[in-house]
Amino acid sequence: MTDTNTNMRLKLPITCFILEIILIILFGVLVEYDKETDARKWHHSNHSEYDNDFYYRYPSFQDVHVMIFIGFGFLMTFLQRYGFSSVGFNFLIAALALQWATLMQGFFHGMHGGKIHVGVESMINADFCTGSVLISFGAVLGKTSPVQLLVMAVFEVTLFAVNEFILLSLLGTKDAGGSMTIHTFGAYFGLMVARVLYRPNLHKSKHKNSSVYHSDMFAMIGTLYLWMFWPSFNSAITAHGDDQHRTALNTYYSLAACTLSTYAMSALTAHDGKLDMVHIQNAALAGGVAAGTAGEMMLTPFGSMIVGFLAGIISVLGYKYLSPILESKLKIQDTCGVHNLHGMPGVMGAIVGAVTASLATKEIYGDGLEDVFPMVAVDKKSASYQGGIQAISLAVTLGMALGGGLLVGFIMKLPIYGAPSDASCFEDSIYWEVSSKKLLETSKLCICPHQLLSLETARVSRS
Amino acid sequence: MTDTNTNMRLKLPITCFILEIILIILFGVLVEYDKETDARKWHHSNHSEYDNDFYYRYPSFQDVHVMIFIGFGFLMTFLQRYGFSSVGFNFLIAALALQWATLMQGFFHGMHGGKIHVGVESMINADFCTGSVLISFGAVLGKTSPVQLLVMAVFEVTLFAVNEFILLSLLGTKDAGGSMTIHTFGAYFGLMVARVLYRPNLHKSKHKNSSVYHSDMFAMIGTLYLWMFWPSFNSAITAHGDDQHRTALNTYYSLAACTLSTYAMSALTAHDGKLDMVHIQNAALAGGVAAGTAGEMMLTPFGSMIVGFLAGIISVLGYKYLSPILESKLKIQDTCGVHNLHGMPGVMGAIVGAVTASLATKEIYGDGLEDVFPMVAVDKKSASYQGGIQAISLAVTLGMALGGGLLVGFIMKLPIYGAPSDASCFEDSIYWEVSSKKLLETSKLCICPHQLLSLETARVSRS
Amino acid sequence: MTDTNTNMRLKLPITCFILEIILIILFGVLVEYDKETDARKWHHSNHSEYDNDFYYRYPSFQDVHVMIFIGFGFLMTFLQRYGFSSVGFNFLIAALALQWATLMQGFFHGMHGGKIHVGVESMINADFCTGSVLISFGAVLGKTSPVQLLVMAVFEVTLFAVNEFILLSLLGTKDAGGSMTIHTFGAYFGLMVARVLYRPNLHKSKHKNSSVYHSDMFAMIGTLYLWMFWPSFNSAITAHGDDQHRTALNTYYSLAACTLSTYAMSALTAHDGKLDMVHIQNAALAGGVAAGTAGEMMLTPFGSMIVGFLAGIISVLGYKYLSPILESKLKIQDTCGVHNLHGMPGVMGAIVGAVTASLATKEIYGDGLEDVFPMVAVDKKSASYQGGIQAISLAVTLGMALGGGLLVGFIMKLPIYGAPSDASCFEDSIYWEVSSKKLLETSKLCICPHQLLSLETARVSRS
Numbered sequence A, B, C: 001m002t003d004t005n006t007n008m009r010l011k012l013p014i015t016c017f018i019l020e021i022i023l024i025i026l027f028g029v030l031v032e033y034d035k036e037t038d039a040r041k042w043h044h045s046n047h048s049e050y051d052n053d054f055y056y057r058y059p060s061f062q063d064v065h066v067m068i069f070i071g072f073g074f075l076m077t078f079l080q081r082y083g084f085s086s087v088g089f090n091f092l093i094a095a096l097a098l099q100w101a102t103l104m105q106g107f108f109h110g111m112h113g114g115k116i117h118v119g120v121e122s123m124i125n126a127d128f129c130t131g132s133v134l135i136s137f138g139a140v141l142g143k144t145s146p147v148q149l150l151v152m153a154v155f156e157v158t159l160f161a162v163n164e165f166i167l168l169s170l171l172g173t174k175d176a177g178g179s180m181t182i183h184t185f186g187a188y189f190g191l192m193v194a195r196v197l198y199r200p201n202l203h204k205s206k207h208k209n210s211s212v213y214h215s216d217m218f219a220m221i222g223t224l225y226l227w228m229f230w231p232s233f234n235s236a237i238t239a240h241g242d243d244q245h246r247t248a249l250n251t252y253y254s255l256a257a258c259t260l261s262t263y264a265m266s267a268l269t270a271h272d273g274k275l276d277m278v279h280i281q282n283a284a285l286a287g288g289v290a291a292g293t294a295g296e297m298m299l300t301p302f303g304s305m306i307v308g309f310l311a312g313i314i315s316v317l318g319y320k321y322l323s324p325i326l327e328s329k330l331k332i333q334d335t336c337g338v339h340n341l342h343g344m345p346g347v348m349g350a351i352v353g354a355v356t357a358s359l360a361t362k363e364i365y366g367d368g369l370e371d372v373f374p375m376v377a378v379d380k381k382s383a384s385y386q387g388g389i390q391a392i393s394l395a396v397t398l399g400m401a402l403g404g405g406l407l408v409g410f411i412m413k414l415p416i417y418g419a420p421s422d423a424s425c426f427e428d429s430i431y432w433e434v435s436s437k438k439l440l441e442t443s444k445l446c447i448c449p450h451q452l453l454s455l456e457t458a459r460v461s462r463s
Helices: A011-030 A039-044 A054-078 A083-109 A120-140 A146-171 A179-196 A202-208 A213-235 A242-269 A277-290 A300-328 A338-358 A362-372 A383-413 A436-442 A455-462 B011-030 B039-044 B054-078 B083-109 B120-140 B146-171 B179-196 B202-208 B213-235 B242-269 B277-290 B300-328 B338-358 B362-372 B383-413 B436-442 B455-462 C011-030 C039-044 C054-078 C083-109 C120-140 C146-171 C179-196 C202-208 C213-235 C242-269 C277-290 C300-328 C338-358 C362-372 C383-413 C436-442 C455-462
Strands: A031-033 A115-118 B031-033 B115-118 C031-033 C115-118
Touching (some): A011 A031, A011 A083, A011 B242, A031 A083, A031 B300, A039 B242, A054 A083, A054 A120, A054 A213, A054 B054, A054 B213, A054 B242, A054 C054, A083 A115, A083 B213, A083 B242, A083 B277, A115 A120, A120 A146, A120 A179, A120 B242, A146 A179, A146 A383, A179 A277, A179 A338, A179 A383, A213 A242, A213 A277, A213 B213, A213 C054, A213 C213, A242 A277, A242 A300, A242 A362, A242 C011, A242 C039, A242 C083, A277 A300, A277 C083, A300 A338, A300 C011, A300 C031, A338 A383, A362 C039, B011 B031, B011 B083, B011 C242, B031 B083, B031 C300, B054 B083, B054 B120, B054 B277, B054 C054, B054 C213, B083 B115, B083 B120, B083 C213, B083 C242, B083 C277, B115 B120, B120 C242, B146 B179, B179 B277, B179 B338, B213 B242, B213 B277, B242 B300, B242 B362, B277 B300, B277 B338, B300 B338, B338 B383, C011 C031, C011 C083, C054 C083, C054 C120, C054 C213, C054 C277, C083 C120, C083 C146, C115 C120, C120 C179, C179 C277, C213 C242, C213 C277, C242 C277, C242 C300, C242 C362, C277 C300, C277 C338, C300 C338
Parallel strands (some): A031 A115, C031 C115
């Protein structure tokens, strides 16, 4: 591939303009305010202004929004020369995906008289779907052009909506925090795309596929926002009342326990007993993923902590031992290790959810059973039926993700999107104006003692 | 100007102490708790604790607060050597402005029996007014002393409050998100100040008036917080219920569409089809500005997206083609390009608001018309009258901003505030302890491969 | 001490695993959902889903959560080579402390029929207790191993809970924002630990005990989040309604006034009238600490501003003149200056609280007196009695903190935790994988003109 190929002068504008114009037209034809956002409809019925769902969902929405744009965006800035792309492409594809998701999710489960109704709940759901795309982005980080990513987003959002429809609407699966719909789907979809886009000569840019001191600090911003707001994520669309409250609480404990086991495993497995930033940045979040399905159930703080504790262990072991095998044996180059953060913990969360669901009784949930398991409470199915549905949903999700990723991977492999060459992967300057020339001109030298080299050492190494 | 001149040893403490002591005295004389924050008054009437407006405004307030201190502060850290000043002066003048704004806005529209009442609504309004000052700060960034900025803040807050009073109280203008009162006013005020403070020899510090890799990363923190929380900003003081909900929704779509058009235009106009961080950091926010007036109206998602889409295009074009002309022809050195982010999109937002208002009907708004357009619903004015008022308000705002900026610019030009010399603009070390000496002493060298230069290249350039 | 000693390969995993497994077992035995998070209990009684306390506390909780993990974590990243440890150890000990605090606080004042009840209020209280531990962490920053910190956290949380129990439950003290329970306790506990761990040869790593340009920028992220969300912190567990609203308002004004006096004092006392980042990052927050006790009272905006104004002055003076004396005379090496940010302002807040309480009358508070001072309103104690109780509480807290710190300091001094040697303090690479070798291998040189040295100067200094 030549420089001409990665030139985005026409490719990116054409793609963005066409997609956005299609979106605007479809929104014009299909989308209208829901009852809570429409001036006439809201004021038609008789209720207090304070009953508007805005007040009970919007703070959660904003927390989720921060996770999507700051959390995912900065988590991926750990690469030394890929900060602009990490946070910038994250921004671009998220802005596209949330619009497209509004249409796709609305089409499958938000239609009212031929119109898609939008409000704070559709905003949260769209951000959730976007999260799934950003997980897949993590698997191919550094090896794709922005146009390729936009194409991936369009297809993945569509398939996400189909899978979500099968699970939530057809099967009656419970998955409020998206262990299956978001994490498992996003991770395995992305891994399959990475497999199809396998680059045998990626070692050419290997020296750039790592972090430096400051890029790790930026990544910690992403990690911490994801960690702090994960309770909001998992509880954002559960039923109101005790359900939201309990989900947030369970997730909080799962994450706390996960952090302890992550630090323990990182020191245990890493070189010289030193902590590895990759583990801290990622594995400490696995507890949030693993509590995504069962978080709204009566998992108890005790159960949540066990789940988080194990998720942290599994995730660090994945980074340490499984990722190298995935690359060498299965030819999956998973830049961010999404298999360890979203893949395995997502599957684990699905299984925990299936088990917890199958143990549900009227005695434990009381009248709250209807909120959590309407199939059991209203449709009189047994709890083990619900558990079975949960297990089937995991299988469906894995199938959809792997099949979809395979298909979309081949679409993304077409040599028309301006993907970077093997040697220019993990490199901002392919797609961004980077101020390197300016730097030479101004002839200023950064003397900043962050690193371990003394000037003396430096002299020796140069002479 | 000499170093003695920029010495802040006495100038800054005297200014801060005098201003703060005046503020404290005036607060002692004039300010009291409103009904919702006063223990006696609140408990005097009969209502649930949960009816307190705290629960329906405070989350929005905190989002706005983050935009003011993190959003604006970090957005301006893009300059390579001006991070301390960007975030630090932003902090200082915001802390002053919000106190002064409480008094000025209270004086004009919060007096109750000779006392200014304060609570969460006054907090939001004060932050809004502060935002306007920070926009003006962006136009003069790097070229002013902290004392100069404090002086600007005092005068600008006062004029802001007058303009806001004319619009909202006298004319009955609708401008919940402040396309006119905040953005248009702040931008044109700041541009006029920049014009008065024109420095013909600013090229002396030109090499510092640009970004480096990490400073652009810090700026993205500011950008993303502004982008994510803009829906909260525009909806923070609208009527409760559907109004707040709808405003947030409209702003969300406007921003999403704006992001797509910004990326498209950046690649289309920039060198070699590479994305320019200046555009991404700024123009992607224009959709929030442009939805500031019409956001609370029945703009529809479709309309919001069109507005955002166009705002992004206009803003990038402004950065690319208009800013150089402003500097060369009109002698306006607009450091952050506030004309492109707040000026033009603000005017656009005002026009969109005027048009949307003039199209309002009872059929569309139902009984909600009273919340959005009380003049139309209660005072029986026509919608086109409201539209006319909106248009007049834009003219009033432009006049107040330009006239006020001219006046305040001349006050700021007095050579008593310790402004930096032309050669020491965009430079933290004039006003801040910077650890340069310490660095030499410790003799440590930063070897961090963020940039594109190999050691080999560096060797050549030095030999 | 040798490198072998600081090797965490076994020490850290063993400590983390044992602690977490004990926590999980104790949670399994002792902890259950409270009425608001339990499906059965919540649905048993008859109320709207919207009455759940989740909606009235959770946004405050999330703000507090951000302060704990981002605020404290990044505030401490100012050190040039200690960013990973600052934010990473903060993360680790906070994750432990919040779990242990849930048990300890629950044991002392959350037991219901032998079980500890958990919900959003216990989450906030646990985060508060964690904050106290992180304050102590600031005093010993850079000089301790993660195992030492975990040991400190376990003991400090326990003593915190005892002190809190004495104050809030036995004495009837009011301290919603924790001027005493959190700040005074955490600061003096940490200072006493630092005293016991005094290192006479710390000058060996003196060159690393300072900031560089970017580390100061990261620290400002911490500062601003603490500053912005402090109103949420102080109001998070006050009574609902006017109390929460008023507390947030008072804190907001106290912080704003404090910021002005901090900038004034920094310029007045620092070298050449230049602002010192240490003051801005820390002293500007003292207004929040000092409003921690009286914030919920009818302090008035006027009173709040006076408190904040004085707190900023005291804090800067402390950094400038007292800290060097503490180190040279009292042998207390207070890395972050917690005495100036939390110690003195905490004591000041306690005194302000005592005075404000003793001035409370039924005339001022009306029926709201019961919320703020139940001892006065219900138990018919006099306001001066309440004031006396407040003053006694300060003495109790100081005694508990100093005695506890002494004891725990000696426990931490045992040579088994892998503490760094004097020469390797303030150094990430002792406990973290840092990419120094990788840097040499890739042979890339960072040419980034953040600093003040031109290449020319650099040449001279090297030749």
